[in-house]
Structures are given as C-alpha cells and as structure tokens.
Amino acid sequence: MIDADGNKPLNQVTGINKYSFEVQLLIWLGIFTGCFIAAQLVCGGIIIAYYKSADLTTIASRVSDLNVLRYTQMLSSVLGFLLPALIFSKLKDTPITKFSNANKGFHPILLILVPLLIFTIYPLINASYFINKWMPWSNWMQDSQGEYKAIVDALLKDKTIFVFILNLFTVAMLPAVCEEWIFRGTLQKQLCEKLNIHIAVLLSAVFFSLIHFEFSGFLPRVFLGIFLGYLFYYSGSLWTNIFAHVVNNTAQIVIMYLSTVGIYKGDVENPEMPKTWELIIYTLGFIALWYVFYIFSQKRNPRFVKLNRE
Numbered sequence: 001m002i003d004a005d006g007n008k009p010l011n012q013v014t015g016i017n018k019y020s021f022e023v024q025l026l027i028w029l030g031i032f033t034g035c036f037i038a039a040q041l042v043c044g045g046i047i048i049a050y051y052k053s054a055d056l057t058t059i060a061s062r063v064s065d066l067n068v069l070r071y072t073q074m075l076s077s078v079l080g081f082l083l084p085a086l087i088f089s090k091l092k093d094t095p096i097t098k099f100s101n102a103n104k105g106f107h108p109i110l111l112i113l114v115p116l117l118i119f120t121i122y123p124l125i126n127a128s129y130f131i132n133k134w135m136p137w138s139n140w141m142q143d144s145q146g147e148y149k150a151i152v153d154a155l156l157k158d159k160t161i162f163v164f165i166l167n168l169f170t171v172a173m174l175p176a177v178c179e180e181w182i183f184r185g186t187l188q189k190q191l192c193e194k195l196n197i198h199i200a201v202l203l204s205a206v207f208f209s210l211i212h213f214e215f216s217g218f219l220p221r222v223f224l225g226i227f228l229g230y231l232f233y234y235s236g237s238l239w240t241n242i243f244a245h246v247v248n249n250t251a252q253i254v255i256m257y258l259s260t261v262g263i264y265k266g267d268v269e270n271p272e273m274p275k276t277w278e279l280i281i282y283t284l285g286f287i288a289l290w291y292v293f294y295i296f297s298q299k300r301n302p303r304f305v306k307l308n309r310e
Contacts, residue, residue, distance in 0.1 A: 015093040021194040027091065028190055032084040032182065036211070039080035043072040056147040060154035067163075070155065070170045081178035088186045106239055107300065113293055114231075114244045118251070120286035121227055123274035125220045130273050132219035140215040148214060156256045164257050172253050176245035183208045183225070184232040184241050192233075201229030224248065234297045 016024050044054070050068045051059050059069065132138055156167060183204050191200035205225025209218050232241045258264035274282070 016091045017093065021190075024092075024193075025190060028084075028088050028186060031087050031091075032187075035084040035087070036080045039076045039078075039083075042079060043076045046072050046075075056151050060147075060150040063154050063157050066155055066158070067166070069151070070166055073170050074174055077174050077178045081175070081182045085178070085181035085186050089181075092186075092190075094189075106237070106243070107296075109296065110235075110240055110243065113289065113296070114240065115247050117227075117231075117286065117289050117293065118244060118248055120282045120289060121223075123278050123282040124286070125223050126271040126274050127279060128219045128223050129217065129271055132217065135219065137215045137218060156253070157260060159257075159261050164253075167253055167257075168250060172249035173246055176242050176249060179208070180228070180232075180238055180241045180245050184228060185238045188229055188232065197233055201226055201233065205229055234294060236297070 016027055019027070047059070047069065048054050051062070053059060059066075155171075158164075187207065188200050188204035191203055195203070205222050205228075208225040208228075209221035212221060214221075228241050228244060231244055232238060235241070255264065
C-alpha cells in the first residue's frame, strides 16, 4: 500500500532506507568516491593513451586536436557524477520523477524567472571572487589550477560552430544534469533527512565546490551552490535546478566564445569587482525576484517543504 503522498508505510521501507541516516551518508560517500576515482583513472588512461602525455599544458597546446579531451570530459561527468547518483537513487528506491513534481510539469514562467535570478545574483557572486582572494585557500593547488585554466582556454579557443556546440554539451548541459542529480538530488536530499535545511544546503554547496579542486573560485562556487540548493528546496524540482545550471554554464561558454571571435570582450575567469550601486540595485532586484519565485513555488505546491523532506 502507498499513502496519498506517494510514500510507503514504514513496514514496507525498501532499499537502504532501513539503515540509519549516518550509514546511508557513508554509503553515499563510498559510492561517490569509488565512482569519482574510477572515472579519473579511466579518463586519465584514455588521455595518456591518445596524447602520449599526462602533461595538461602540453596537451592544451594542441588546440585543433582536443575533441578526445572533450569526449573524456563527458565520460568523466557520466562516470563520476551521474553513475553514483543513479546507483544511490536506485538504492534509495527514488526515481528521477520523485524529484521533479512531474505531475505539474515545468511551468513556462520559469524560463524567464530562473535566468533573471541568475543574472541578478551575478554581482554578488563576482564580489565573492574578490573576497576569495583574501582567503588562505585561494592559492591551494596553484599549479594544478594553472593547468586547468590552460585546458579550459584551449578548449574554448576553437572558433568553429561544431566545437562551440560540442562545448555547450560538454561543459554546460551534461555537467548540469550530472552534478545537480548527485549534489542536490542525492546529497542535499539525504542531508535534509536529518539536518536543518540551511545546514544541508551549505554542506552540499561546500562539497560541490570542493570537488572541483579549483580554489581560486571556491567561494563563488559555494555561493552558486547555495543558490542552487535553495532553488531545489523551494521548487521541489530537480529539473528547475538543471535548467538553472545549464543557463549559468551556457552564459559563460557563450561569453567566452564571443570573446574568442572578437565580438565581445570579457573575462569570465577574472571578473571585475562590481560597483557599489551595481551590488545594491542587482541585490534588490534578486530579492524581489526571489520573493516572486517563493510565492510562485508555494502556490504551485503548498507542500513543497514536506516534499523536499521526503
């Protein structure tokens, strides 16, 4: 028997739900760690076998021959993020539709509201980039971060439309699906079963930022993770998060591409410090839009808090 909310009675609890919160969290960590390490080993092996080198700086110099690197990036997202999310969701007996409010669909207003929320929160995220520079961790793994930036620059230097579309799929779309399902759809949802929602959102955002191993942008990524965490909590829909993540990533890819072809001059990796008036105006705009989003979510699903704790 299943109750009106779609939940199984306690005597019919399946999967790993019969174990304690702490054990389930350890299972999540074990699955994620195993898949993540396996993904790095497999993709690293493919890269070394093809490019005959493990030096990312050397590989980055081959700008016209980086498609294999792009394909391994896709494979890394699938094996390192999507696979553990699928495994854990299966063990929890929680299909993707459980996170999506599928019966209500994706409301068209979100196509406008979500991008506006992202646009108005950018100045705050950019300001956090400069705060991050003062933090002791900003120079951690500096050599690796230099190699990472060299690879990113190389991947985005190609001006062909085919590579631009490939980059959109590789860097914007696929990571959005994989990362949202693992970090918000499983980790944050698991943390919410025992912890205060604000702590759950913060912890999942910190882990989300840490796993990128890019500490010069650690704090901005935490802020982005917090935004995505609350977006999932209040909307009750993982698809809303995936859309928001796609919009954020796509905006960066488009700006970098336009900069590469000389149409627009901008450096996503090194943003300018927002002016005081920009911070005030954009923040007020974000607050107003978030209030609209909150009211919209509550009217659309009055039980959204309960749904996110199931």
